[in-house]
Amino acid sequence: MTLIFLQIVLFSSILGGVTIQFNKLMVDYQTGNLVIEPSEEEKYIENTSSLQKKIEGLPEVIGSSARLRNSGVISYQGKEVGTAIYGIDAGDESLVTHLESAMIDGEFISRLDRGEIILGREVSGGYGALMESKSLGGVEVGDTVDVKIEGINREFRVKGIYSTLYSNTDSSAYVNKADMEEIIGVKNRANEIAVKTTSDINEGDARMKLLSLGIKEEVRTWHEFAGMLKTIENTLTMLRNVFSAIGLLIAFVIIFVVIYVNIVNKKRQIGVQKAIGIDQKVIVNSFVIQAMLYAFIGIMLGYLIMHYIISPYTITHPIQIAVGPISLILENFEALSRAVLLFLAAVIGSFIPAYKLSKKGLLELIWGK
Amino acid sequence: MENNTESNVIIEAQNVTRTFWMGEVEVRALRDVSLKIKRGEFVAIMGSSGSGKSTFLNQLGLLDIPTSGTIIIDSVDTSRMSEKEKGEFRLRNLGYVFQDYALLPELSAIENVYLSLMMQGKNKEECxxxxxxxxxxxxxxxxxxxxxxKMSGGQQQRVSIARALAHKPRVLFADEPCANLDSTASKQVLELFRKFNKEEEQTIVMVTHEDWHVEYVDRIIRLKDGVLE
Structure with a gap:
């Protein structure tokens, strides 16, 4: 019972951990907690510096990063990759995302750098890129790449290569905002402003705080950007439920078989109890209570192992998977719902055979006639 | 005089027949058996293997239902009882000793004995x-x-006897109680039966195939091929 409980919650925790990690990657490397976008008919957010100042005046805001986002084509030694290219203020960006710490080669761009670019590993190729064929085939730090944005070509020196494990970000590139402004001919504008908030406020409340400043632009929480992630999350949730259901079914069958065999072995004992006049209800109840007791002990043991051993261990020693390190967190609601279902399986699994056998005749039970 | 004699009868079997089907073969284990057992009597049912003695005990002890015929215990016609009523009747009025003791292995000796008392609604202390x-x-x-x-066979059988007698049943049924015991343990069991029979006027109906057991009983009922000899 302990193992079954662990099997159900472990798998579920792994999938839960993957979902959390996906979301974390998006928040840490792309959206921050909130994203401000131009109102519907506008292409840009105007006067971003004063807007940023206003936003950053809120105590709940750690930082904001105004980005110019464009699709462009990066070429290197005859290979071309179409990708999203961001123009950022490096200092601001570091307050919002962890991009700076995701450098695997070279350095992060700085405010003063001009003509330099950092590439995601999927763009550069190598460094464990998953879509090698769609990359530039192994650009290295110090190489020069040709970047074409809105029909304008410009050469950039590769200053660094980063890997976030978040595919959207790893398939992008970043240049200094001043370079991007120069190429597309805008000033003090942005396509989006990513905002990082303190952990003591939830995104919904933070959004309301921003709106209360009189911001006319669209303010969205990162949840609204989940898009594909939401699909993955839904798929994982569905998988989680399917596997839980299968786990429960297996649990039910195991419990049923164990108790059935146990009861069949006690067939004669049931017969004797019936013979001396013990009520059928009492006999059935005794087996159901026994199964409930086993289930309770097993589930409690499983819960304690998960809560006090496995979860804390994976928090200090996260499991490395393709999307990064994950910890196995046991949510109380999840634990409770699985425990209740297992408990029910034990009750039903014990009641059916106990009831069926106790209905049999005394001769059959005692002497097998 | 006739009334006195009738009130002395605790079990009466009237034309009891029990037929089993083994596949398509009909086996008539008991054929129209009638007898009376008096209150306080220690009766042995004897006969060779397959003679129907255990089947007869099961009918008398309400562990089985006769194909036809009636069992009357202490003036109660048991053929009119439902299964639940029979269970209740067995709990309060009858005691059983089985060949293989049939104790509940998870329970101690005292728990095995007071289980049936508890089922009668007595409190734990009384039990x-x-x-x-x-x-x-x-x-x-x-x-x-x-x-x-942790007990020997003889000790287990004595626990089983204590269980059967703890609620002071009107009749004690014992199905080959010494079959798994050596002669010393068998003697102890039979002496216990004799003691309760004499001192408490306990009615006992025992199935046995051992001739030397007859010295402990008041009467022998012999069966052969499902009929009384």
Missing amino acids: QKAASAMLIAVGLEDRLKQLPS
Whole structure:
């Protein structure tokens, strides 16, 4: 019972951990907690510096990063990759995302750098890129790449290569905002402003705080950007439920078989109890209570192992998977719902055979006639 | 005089027939058996293997339902009882000793004995008192808390006798109670039966195939091919 409980919650925790990690990657490397976008008919957010100042005046805001986002084509030694290219203020960006710490080669761009670019590993190729064929085939730090944005070509020196494990970000590139402004001919504008908030406020409340400043632009929480992630999350949730259901079914069958065999072995004992006049209800109840007791002990043991051993261990020693390190967190609601279902399986699994056998005749039970 | 004699009868079997089907073969284990057993009598049912003695005991002890015929116990016609009523009747009025003791292995000697008392609705203290008194009476005062697995066959059978007698049944049924015991343990069991029969006027119906057991009983009922000899 302990193992079954662990099997159900472990798998579920792994999938839960993957979902959390996906979301974390998006928040840490792309959206921050909130994203401000131009109102519907506008292409840009105007006067971003004063807007940023206003936003950053809120105590709940750690930082904001105004980005110019464009699709462009990066070429290197005859290979071309179409990708999203961001123009950022490096200092601001570091307050919002962890991009700076995701450098695997070279350095992060700085405010003063001009003509330099950092590439995601999927763009550069190598460094464990998953879509090698769609990359530039192994650009290295110090190489020069040709970047074409809105029909304008410009050469950039590769200053660094980063890997976030978040595919959207790893398939992008970043240049200094001043370079991007120069190429597309805008000033003090942005396509989006990513905002990082303190952990003591939830995104919904933070959004309301921003709106209360009189911001006319669209303010969205990162949840609204989940898009594909939401699909993955839904798929994982569905998988989680399917596997839980299968786990429960297996649990039910195991419990049923164990108790059935146990009861069949006690067939004669049931017969004797019936013979001396013990009520059928009492006999059935005794087996159901026994199964409930086993289930309770097993589930409690499983819960304690998960809560006090496995979860804390994976928090200090996260499991490395393709999307990064994950910890196995046991949510109380999840634990409770699985425990209740297992408990029910034990009750039903014990009641059916106990009831069926106790209905049999005394001769059959005692002497097998 | 006739009334006195009738009130002395505790079990009456009237034309009891029991037929089993083994596949398509009809086996008539009992054929129209009638008899009376008096209150306080110690009766042995004897016969060769397959003679129907255990089947007859099962009918008398309400462990089985006769194909035809009636069993009357203490003036109660049991053929009119439902299964539930029979269970209740067995619990309060009858006691059983089985060949293989049939104790509950998870329960200690005293718990095995007071289980049926508890089912009668007595409180735990009463049950424990009665159960320990009965275990002392069968000579197991030093084994009250012992599990059956830690006891010899003779000791287990004595626990089984204590269980059967703890609620002071009107009739005690014993199906080959000495079959798994050596002669010393068998003697102890039979002497216990004799003691309860004499001192408590306990009615006992015992199935046995051992000729030397007859010296302990008041009457022998012999069966052959499902009929009384």
